[in-house]
Amino acid sequence: MDEYRKTIMVVESRPGEREAVKKILSEEYKVLEAGSAGDAMLQISCGSMVDAILLGNLQQDGREVGFLDKIHNSGYASIPVLVILEDAKEDPGLEALDHGAWDYVTRPIRVKTLRNRLDRAVRHCRIPSYEGLLYMSERDRLTGLYNREKMFAETRRMIDRHMDTLFVFLRFDIDRFRLYNAVFGELRGDKLLITMAEIIEGIAGCFEFSTYGRINADTFCICEPYDCERLHMQVQMVKEGLAGFEKNYLLEPTVGAYIVEEPDLAVEEMYIRAFIGSKKCKNKFASYLGFYDMDEGIREVEEAAIVSSMQTAMDEEQFVVYFQPKFDIANDRDIGAEALVRWKHPDTGLMPPKHFIPIFEKNGFISRLDYYVWEHVCQLIHKWLGDGICLDPITVNISRISLYNPRLADILSGLIEQYGVPIGLLNLEITESAYVSDPELIQEAVRKLHQAGFILLMDDFGSGYSSLNMLKDIDVDVLKIDMQFLSGGESPGKGKIILESVIQMANNLGMPVIMEGVETQEQKRFLYKIGCNYVQGYYYARPMPQEEYEKKYIYRL
Ligand code: C2E
Ligand code: CA
Ligand code: CA
Numbered sequence: 001m002d003e004y005r006k007t008i009m010v011v012e013s014r015p016g017e018r019e020a021v022k023k024i025l026s027e028e029y030k031v032l033e034a035g036s037a038g039d040a041m042l043q044i045s046c047g048s049m050v051d052a053i054l055l056g057n058l059q060q061d062g063r064e065v066g067f068l069d070k071i072h073n074s075g076y077a078s079i080p081v082l083v084i085l086e087d088a089k090e091d092p093g094l095e096a097l098d099h100g101a102w103d104y105v106t107r108p109i110r111v112k113t114l115r116n117r118l119d120r121a122v123r124h125c126r127i128p129s130y131e132g133l134l135y136m137s138e139r140d141r142l143t144g145l146y147n148r149e150k151m152f153a154e155t156r157r158m159i160d161r162h163m164d165t166l167f168v169f170l171r172f173d174i175d176r177f178r179l180y181n182a183v184f185g186e187l188r189g190d191k192l193l194i195t196m197a198e199i200i201e202g203i204a205g206c207f208e209f210s211t212y213g214r215i216n217a218d219t220f221c222i223c224e225p226y227d228c229e230r231l232h233m234q235v236q237m238v239k240e241g242l243a244g245f246e247k248n249y250l251l252e253p254t255v256g257a258y259i260v261e262e263p264d265l266a267v268e269e270m271y272i273r274a275f276i277g278s279k280k281c282k283n284k285f286a287s288y289l290g291f292y293d294m295d296e297g298i299r300e301v302e303e304a305a306i307v308s309s310m311q312t313a314m315d316e317e318q319f320v321v322y323f324q325p326k327f328d329i330a331n332d333r334d335i336g337a338e339a340l341v342r343w344k345h346p347d348t349g350l351m352p353p354k355h356f357i358p359i360f361e362k363n364g365f366i367s368r369l370d371y372y373v374w375e376h377v378c379q380l381i382h383k384w385l386g387d388g389i390c391l392d393p394i395t396v397n398i399s400r401i402s403l404y405n406p407r408l409a410d411i412l413s414g415l416i417e418q419y420g421v422p423i424g425l426l427n428l429e430i431t432e433s434a435y436v437s438d439p440e441l442i443q444e445a446v447r448k449l450h451q452a453g454f455i456l457l458m459d460d461f462g463s464g465y466s467s468l469n470m471l472k473d474i475d476v477d478v479l480k481i482d483m484q485f486l487s488g489g490e491s492p493g494k495g496k497i498i499l500e501s502v503i504q505m506a507n508n509l510g511m512p513v514i515m516e517g518v519e520t521q522e523q524k525r526f527l528y529k530i531g532c533n534y535v536q537g538y539y540y541a542r543p544m545p546q547e548e549y550e551k552k553y554i555y556r557l
Contacts, residue, residue, distance in 0.1 A: 082118060167224065169270040170274060199238055199242070307363060313343060318346070391554075423452075456475075480513075
């Protein structure tokens with residue numbers, strides 16, 4: 001019965017010879033066949049139990065010796081290898097024995113001799129040694145490379161030993177590897193990984209010192225002395241190696257590099273930085289190598305922290321609404337306020353919107369935050385009206401993503417109805433940049449909002465490109481001019497000349513103008529002189545918490 005028979009693996013690239021040997025053995029043994037060294041390693045590493053290996057010809061010079069070395073230096077060193085030598089030259093088997101072979105036979109094969117020697121080899125089948133166990137704990141089973149822990153530990157040791165060398169830490173992975181596995185099967189996937197390991201070994205092994213290993217799945221790492229030109233060559237070699245493995249599937253690497261400018265950094269952190277570098281070229285055509293950039297890295301980490309805590313922040317009402325009043329220049333009286341959000345973060349304190357709004361705009365969370373602010377403002381207006389206060393309007397910001405929502409007008413109408421807010425008290429600011437990037441869509445949104453009865457302000461006017469042209473197309477009620485026009489210093493420069501004509505034009509069109517970012521008395525005077533009636537800015541008041549706004553401007557205490 002098969003289970004009780006010992007297993008011999010015949011490794012031989014010539015099918016005829018393999019068959020002949022198999023014939024001799026199959027009466028007594030269970031026989032596995034491998035046509036190449038890689039095939040043999042793959043079968044063994046995938047769990048084939050082998051009691052001895054019979055190694056024939058592997059076609060190219062030295063391949064047999066290479067295979068012997070591989071077995072000898074792997075976790076499978078306890079499998080005895082018997083070598084078949086082509087002819088009986090002097091000291092025929094010495095080289096093989098030198099490379100760890102257990103025994104040899106020569107051609108022509110004498111059946112009896114072969115069986116005898118194999119028997120002895122199989123009986124010898126050793127108990128795993130301490131070295132073997134140690135080896136297994138440090139190596140990746142499939143490829144024989146260092147595993148993550150060992151690779152990182154060796155890297156630490158290497159960097160510490162060569163403090164005057166500038167290293168680069170590299171992270172390699174194979175694009176769409178999972179898909180490849182799914183399409184071609186796991187066995188072929190494993191073969192690909194073994195090939196990748198050989199490529200990695202090939203390119204890293206030629207340095208005087210370097211470390212490399214398989215980190216997980218299709219991720220491999222190298223740490224080596226940094227040499228820019230050589231690095232680009234290596235990437236090219238990996239690319240070619242992968243392309244050569246599979247003709248029918250585009251296999252390409254992604255390589256992330258961190259130049260080890262801080263050698264004291266934990267190797268785990270170097271790995272993360274290389275990973276961040278690699279993201280620069282993921283899914284980008286013909287871009288294989290990305291370097292970690294310190295500033296980008298910090299941003300990336302901060303961004304991840306923001307994304308992971310945004311929902312909790314919403315649930316725990318960490319987003320708070322500040323109010324910045326607007327003023328009539330003629331009499332310095334406040335005429336309402338703009339609601340501006342802040343994040344009262346439990347760890348980092350009060351965070352301004354420029355740190356989180358761009359991130360929420362990217363991941364879509366901004367539409368939830370928008371709604372949160374609108375609802376909060378509606379609740380407040382409801383409360384103030386309930387207290388018998390006669391109010392000026394509060395404006396809220398509408399992000400570009402909310403403008404894309406075809407139900408926007410319904411949502412806002414629903415809110416004011418729910419809280420009994422007169423429509424004139426909730427004004428809406430839409431940013432000019434949204435209009436520039438998608439004029440038709442915004443025009444449609446503006447039309448619907450107007451139809452519902454809302455008053456609209458065009459925010460950041462002048463920050464985009466087609467500003468002046470836009471005035472004739474877009475139907476907004478108030479123009480809110482971007483503060484960049486005021487930043488040209490005290491002397492009336494170009495910005496001020498443009499500002500003057502924009503305000504004149506708005507006045508001619510019968511459109512009220514609010515200037516934002518007014519910080520000094522000079523600016524205020526200048527604006528008054530050129531016909532601007534309304535302002536918002538630090539000169540009058542900074543954005544303030546609700547309680548302060550209520551005290552100063554609502555209840556006027
Ligand atoms: P924005 O809508 O243009 O708001 C005006 C910004 O200018 C506010 O910054 C305000 O604090 C600032 N500011 C006011 N007066 C002055 C001044 O005299 N000098 C200077 N240098 N700045 C002044 P903030 O509050 O940091 O908001 C930045 C941006 O974040 C806003 O620009 C807006 O685009 C966005 N944002 C703020 N709150 C919300 C919100 O609730 N929803 C949405 N979608 N976006 C918001
Ligand atoms: Ca605004
Ligand atoms: Ca603005």
